[in-house]
Amino acid sequence: MQKTDAINIEITINSGQVFLWNKIEEQWLGVNGQDVLILRQSPFSLKSSGSIDNFLRKDDDLNKILKNISIDKTVGEAVKQSPGLRLIRQDPFQCYISFICSSNSSIQNIKFMLENLCRKFGTKKEFEVHELHTFPKVETLANATMKELLDCKLGFRAKYVKKAAEAVNSNKINFKDLQKADYQTTIRSLKEILGIGNKVADCIALFSLDKMEAFPIDRWTQRILLKYYKKKFSNITEKPVTEKKYEKLHDEIVEYFGPYAGYSQQFLFKMERDLNKKSWL
């Protein structure tokens, strides 16, 4: 009998939260900011090249959260299908840049772009027997030229990344403050950055800034709401979710799914993509 707070590494990494991970033999090797991490399922271990601040959110009371979000058959089934799926607490800057790059792009392409950024701007690091590049530092990316960013195949996202990095470098965006701020304040602040809309802001808030009421609404989430919750959220259609609708919808979602709505989203998202046999990392 598996304990409900047991983390399944494979499922967690392959759930669209993180991109800079590779499976090497029985271990998952990944980059989180300036740290290199190695995760192993059995026997369970987490090794880090640096000090890591609760990457796997051990402080979350999973029994409580899972009970809280299992409010209907759909979420209940999603939780059952992905036992051990957990939210990760990512390095905020890496998460911020990652999801700016995610716009109109596939998981494989996002990974490709981020790996290019690490190779060009990151620090080469040896850990255990492995060697890889860490994520670029804020200052480095802020001072990168457009040509360098375009060489990383970011395309139209290159200018977004540059400006976003500059905003952090100048302290216009301060992740420590945002971690302490409430959800609305955080979203509003992030959306001032070019290239960050509602969906990307929700991803950053959920995956790196401890906002569990964030519920990113993308094509998949929209499909899920339409498929399983059409009655509950009457204004959801197959058409793109407009700015005004997004905020209203989000309010209704939190009202229905509760304070851990972000966790429900993660389970639902994982279930529906697996159901459609979409590939992960």
Next chain:
DNA sequence: TCATCACCTGGAGA
């Protein structure tokens, strides 16, 4: 306020 459209890029399918 809302609908349309372009946008870099790589990969899949015609």
Next chain:
DNA sequence: ATCTCCAGGTGAT
């Protein structure tokens, strides 16, 4: 081979 369409969106008009 070459083209078209799409991929976990956003911003400009």
